[in-house]
Amino acid sequence: MSGRAIQVRVGFDAFAARLARRAAALARARTAATLLAARGDARRWRRPALLWPLFAKG
Numbered sequence: 740m741s742g743r744a745i746q747v748r749v750g751f752d753a754f755a756a757r758l759a760r761r762a763a764a765l766a767r768a769r770t771a772a773t774l775l776a777a778r779g780d781a782r783r784w785r786r787p788a789l790l791w792p793l794f795a796k797g
Contacts, residue, residue, distance in 0.1 A: 768792035
């Protein structure tokens with residue numbers, strides 16, 4: 740193993756945009772789950788997009 744560190748250069752704007760998209764996905768899932776919970780709807784536990792919002796397709 741060499742003593743060199745791996746350097747990765749990623750623009751801050753791209754990083755911030757990626758974080759913003761992930762935060763928006765989490766917020767949408769949280770809102771939907773909260774609304775379903777308020778209604779007493781147990782389907783919130785069977786919707787993959789609500790359980791794993793960052794891993795859902797789309």
